[in-house]
Amino acid sequence: MKLRVNGTEHTLDVDPEMPILWVLRDLLGLTGTKYGCGEALCGACTVHLDGHAVRSCVTPIRRAEGKGLTTIEGLSTDGSHPLQQAWLALGVPQCGFCQAGQIMTAAALLAAVPKPDDDQIDASMAGNLCRCGTYPRIRAAIKQAAGVEEDEP
Amino acid sequence: VTTVIRISRREFLAGLGLTTGLALGVFASSVQGAEPSGRAGPGPAPASQEHALGTDSLSPNVLVHVAPDGEVTIVCHRSEMGQGVRSSIPILIADELGATLERVVVRQADGDPRFGDQNTDGSSSIRKFYDDLRRAGAAARQMLIAAAAKRWKVEPESCVAADHQVTHAKTKRQLGFGELVPAASKLPVPTPEQLVLRPVADLRNVARPDLPLLDGPDYVTGQAMYAGDITLPDMRIAVIARPPVVGGRVKHYDAEAALAISGVECVIEMPAPTKPWRFQPWGGVAVVATTTWAALLGRAALAIEWDDGDEGGVDSASIREQLLTSVRAPGLPLRVVGDLDAAIDGAASIVEAEYLIPYLAHLSMEPPAAIAQVAAGKAELWVSTQHPQAARKEVARILGMSEDDVTVHVTLLGGAFGRKSKADFPSEAAFLAREVGFPVRVQWTREDDVRHDYYNTVNAQRLCAGLDDGGKVIAWHQRTAFPPIASTFDSSVEQPSFDDLQQGVLDLALDVPNIRAEACRAKAHVRVGWYRSVYNIFHAFAVGSFIDELAAARGVDPRDQWLELIGPARVLDLSALGVEKLTNYGESLERHPVDAGRLRNVIERVTASARWDDRFAAGRHLGLAAHRSFVTYTAVVVSVVPDKVRKFRIDEAWIAMDPGTVVNRDRVLSQMEGGLIMGISNALFGGVTLEGGRVQQSNFRDARIARIGDTPRKIHTDLVASDAPPGGVGEPPVPPVAAAVANAVFALTGERIRELPMARRLGG
Numbered sequence: 001m002k003l004r005v006n007g008t009e010h011t012l013d014v015d016p017e018m019p020i021l022w023v024l025r026d027l028l029g030l031t032g033t034k035y036g037c038g039e040a041l042c043g044a045c046t047v048h049l050d051g052h053a054v055r056s057c058v059t060p061i062r063r064a065e066g067k068g069l070t071t072i073e074g075l076s077t078d079g080s081h082p083l084q085q086a087w088l089a090l091g092v093p094q095c096g097f098c099q100a101g102q103i104m105t106a107a108a109l110l111a112a113v114p115k116p117d118d119d120q121i122d123a124s125m126a127g128n129l130c131r132c133g134t135y136p137r138i139r140a141a142i143k144q145a146a147g148v149e150e151d152e153p
Numbered sequence: 154v155t156t157v158i159r160i161s162r163r164e165f166l167a168g169l170g171l172t173t174g175l176a177l178g179v180f181a182s183s184v185q186g187a188e189p190s191g192r193a194g195p196g197p198a199p200a201s202q203e204h205a206l207g208t209d210s211l212s213p214n215v216l217v218h219v220a221p222d223g224e225v226t227i228v229c230h231r232s233e234m235g236q237g238v239r240s241s242i243p244i245l246i247a248d249e250l251g252a253t254l255e256r257v258v259v260r261q262a263d264g265d266p267r268f269g270d271q272n273t274d275g276s277s278s279i280r281k282f283y284d285d286l287r288r289a290g291a292a293a294r295q296m297l298i299a300a301a302a303k304r305w306k307v308e309p310e311s312c313v314a315a316d317h318q319v320t321h322a323k324t325k326r327q328l329g330f331g332e333l334v335p336a337a338s339k340l341p342v343p344t345p346e347q348l349v350l351r352p353v354a355d356l357r358n359v360a361r362p363d364l365p366l367l368d369g370p371d372y373v374t375g376q377a378m379y380a381g382d383i384t385l386p387d388m389r390i391a392v393i394a395r396p397p398v399v400g401g402r403v404k405h406y407d408a409e410a411a412l413a414i415s416g417v418e419c420v421i422e423m424p425a426p427t428k429p430w431r432f433q434p435w436g437g438v439a440v441v442a443t444t445t446w447a448a449l450l451g452r453a454a455l456a457i458e459w460d461d462g463d464e465g466g467v468d469s470a471s472i473r474e475q476l477l478t479s480v481r482a483p484g485l486p487l488r489v490v491g492d493l494d495a496a497i498d499g500a501a502s503i504v505e506a507e508y509l510i511p512y513l514a515h516l517s518m519e520p521p522a523a524i525a526q527v528a529a530g531k532a533e534l535w536v537s538t539q540h541p542q543a544a545r546k547e548v549a550r551i552l553g554m555s556e557d558d559v560t561v562h563v564t565l566l567g568g569a570f571g572r573k574s575k576a577d578f579p580s581e582a583a584f585l586a587r588e589v590g591f592p593v594r595v596q597w598t599r600e601d602d603v604r605h606d607y608y609n610t611v612n613a614q615r616l617c618a619g620l621d622d623g624g625k626v627i628a629w630h631q632r633t634a635f636p637p638i639a640s641t642f643d644s645s646v647e648q649p650s651f652d653d654l655q656q657g658v659l660d661l662a663l664d665v666p667n668i669r670a671e672a673c674r675a676k677a678h679v680r681v682g683w684y685r686s687v688y689n690i691f692h693a694f695a696v697g698s699f700i701d702e703l704a705a706a707r708g709v710d711p712r713d714q715w716l717e718l719i720g721p722a723r724v725l726d727l728s729a730l731g732v733e734k735l736t737n738y739g740e741s742l743e744r745h746p747v748d749a750g751r752l753r754n755v756i757e758r759v760t761a762s763a764r765w766d767d768r769f770a771a772g773r774h775l776g777l778a779a780h781r782s783f784v785t786y787t788a789v790v791v792s793v794v795p796d797k798v799r800k801f802r803i804d805e806a807w808i809a810m811d812p813g814t815v816v817n818r819d820r821v822l823s824q825m826e827g828g829l830i831m832g833i834s835n836a837l838f839g840g841v842t843l844e845g846g847r848v849q850q851s852n853f854r855d856a857r858i859a860r861i862g863d864t865p866r867k868i869h870t871d872l873v874a875s876d877a878p879p880g881g882v883g884e885p886p887v888p889p890v891a892a893a894v895a896n897a898v899f900a901l902t903g904e905r906i907r908e909l910p911m912a913r914r915l916g917g
Contacts, residue, residue, distance in 0.1 A: 022446040026390070044518055135830060136868050137823070
């Protein structure tokens with residue numbers, strides 16, 4: 001099976017039903033994409049398939065054949081994506097585990113809606129859980145990256 | 154008393170990758186007294202600073218090293234699990250030393266008793282080590298200054314250390330730290346009497362609002378390494394089918410069906426645990442494969458039949474009845490002031506209520522994972538553990554090895570909240586690595602995590618107050634029933650102890666002349682363990698709700714009721730509290746008293762910022778609660794508004810916290826935000842239930858936590874500026890939240906919620 005991951009071509013002999021998540025983690029060594037639930041309930045495994053955010057834990061690798069996958073490792077080569085920069089500027093991460101998935105979902109949101117409001121952010125990020133409770137800073141960082149003014153508290 | 158000592162044991166330093174240079178450790182005198190011969194016990198600090206210390210007695214809580222090139226290495230002996238400890242521990246040392254943060258390297262310590270206490274729990278990393286961290290930095294600074302002063306033939310007092318160099322103020326001569334290391338490392342280490350700490354105001358990065366997050370760049374680029382991210386050559390991956398009922402055993406399984414899956418290499422029955430459960434592996438059947446996917450498919454094919462054992466008949470309804478029965482009868486009185494029975498008999502009116510909180514699952518975003526390699530009589534592990542020494546001990550026991558032959562590396566933790574202080578999952582990995590002869594990663598699934606947790610214990614409470622003619626509370630009676638965590642380590646324990654009730658019952662500041670608090674028995678039917686703020690969760694929920702009920706019964710403002718019950722600003726000693734002793738989170742009452750004034754203060758501040766007095770005019774529905782835990786004071790106000798889905802939605806929240814001295818302000822604020830949200834999760838969704846001994850929930854669809862839309866759009870954090878000794882930070886934001894939410898819901902709907910989680914009653 002031929003795959004393109006973060007711009008690199010791979011040829012793999014793999015069970016076509018294996019979820020993208022385990023192909024990335026176990027076969028390609030791309031461990032930035034996390035396992036959190038295995039049932040598309042938490043969003044920790046979010047990657048982009050031809051630009052669309054998908055939950056890689058339930059998406060079989062056959063669906064990526066001939067398409068382009070982007071993971072957190074490929075979002076930028078040097079951490080310079082505006083979301084990554086905003087995440088650092090606002091100190092969003094706590095344990096950090098869910099943050100790759102959060103950033104990947106947020107990146108897909110901004111690609112579709114360049115200036116999202118709170119309702120659009122909440123709707124788009126609803127599938128990404130964070131047990132540390134970084135949600136307020138996630139909202140703020142998405143707005144900062146998008147250049148949306150924060151409401152006065 | 155602690156002492157700074159030069160660390161001269163080459164093998165210890167080489168193990169850390171540190172060779173030449175100046176290496177200092179901070180030692181507690183009680184540890185120094187332990188002789189290499191094994192003669193333990195407290196002893197005097199050694200007279201000489203130049204000890205060729207035996208391995209057993211080398212226990213630096215804090216370790217700092219300055220290399221000849223000037224690089225400063227600070228060993229972090231505590232686990233990073235989101236609280237920001239790796240970004241905070243170096244700050245104090247570096248500031249005392251005068252180091253530039255950019256030239257400080259943080260190394261994560263392996264699990265080793267030589268590092269002293271590494272169990273990252275109890276909100277204690279800064280609370281317990283604040284002074285030691287500063288002493289380590291100060292000692293190194295004084296030695297570098299002494300070396301410079303000697304070379305310049307000037308008085309050390311005329312020199313200052315800043316920006317990674319020593320400067321002679323008068324002549325402006327300067328020498329970098331690295332240049333001074335060879336000479337400084339030969340000088341005597343300052344004695345405790347000679348140590349001079351900088352004035353707090355001179356600690357230039359402490360409490361700076363914008364300290365960088367050490368691991369931030371790795372977090373946002375996917376480079377951060379958690380245990381499950383590590384791969385060893387020839388490593389296999391295992392998933393385990395564990396008994397669905399605690400203590401259950403495997404009756405039959407279909408190994409052939411699992412082995413038929415491509416990639417599955419072997420099926421191994423795990424050793425069955427025996428009571429008490431402690432940190433033993435859970436038993437069951439492991440499927441070992443070349444990929445996680447194959448292991449998961451193999452496990453699904455096992456078709457295991459289980460013998461459920463003794464706990465197979467247990468369900469949550471019967472546990473609930475047992476707890477309520479327990480609090481409806483007298484328990485062990487642990488706090489007594491005045492004559493409660495007489496006061497209740499003579500009271501003009503009585504208010505009473507019962508509260509229930511279920512078993513809570515930790516649900517860290519990273520399910521447990523551990524990697525083990527066992528070869529040539531040695532074991533090496535990589536674990537997302539809060540308690541690497543416990544992991545080392547349990548692995549040694551499982552493998553029948555000496556602890557000296559077990560190395561436990563601590564990775565980043567993807568959340569932990571108390572779950573990962575248990576050593577069950579690393580010992581599973583160690584057992585399997587030995588059995589298969591290859592390195593093994595044990596990967597827990599979310600379902601495993603939900604069903605095989607060491608849950609926060611289940612609780613019922615009964616509160617009863619007697620009021621006089623004027624409505625003032627003259628009698629306070631609290632009963633609390635829960636299976637204590639001690640039951641995990643001794644199956645016969647059903648009686649909560651003094652140590653257990655310190656969490657929000659014994660240390661509750663009350664201005665009430667007659668008080669009795671009783672601990673009521675309860676039997677554990679699952680493994681229970683520490684969970685962020687532990688017993689404080691249910692004690693704060695019951696007390697915080699009950700005070701609101703008292704206010705409603707009397708028709709007074711809830712804030713006034715809180716302040717009246719707490720009474721005037723004062724320090725409460727043991728006799729005022731009515732207790733024989735108070736564990737006080739391991740702190741002395743002199744250093745960390747029970748201070749009613751600080752509790753009042755956070756209530757006054759949080760209600761001021763929430764504009765509490767304007768709430769009716771503004772059409773708002775607010776709930777208030779406050780709590781002391783981990784010697785820190787927290788108050789929360791929550792605002793709720795009507796909602797289509799679940800009767801209410803939390804639209805705004807305020808949290809005021811007084812944890813004393815703060816080191817890393819932004820990380821404290823982030824703990825306040827996160828703790829508030831975890832409290833919301835506890836209130837709305839928290840809790841697993843049992844049927845036939847099996848946990849009924851399995852994944853985030855039914856074991857729910859707050860999503861972004863469940864959290865308030867506006868959160869206001871108010872961190873009280875204080876120079877009091879540092880208190881806990883990670884846990885104290887959590888306890889008051891559930892009561893504040895329940896009280897706000899009462900303000901909105903008139904409905905009093907006495908049992909969590911609320912979503913079960915209120916929908917959504």
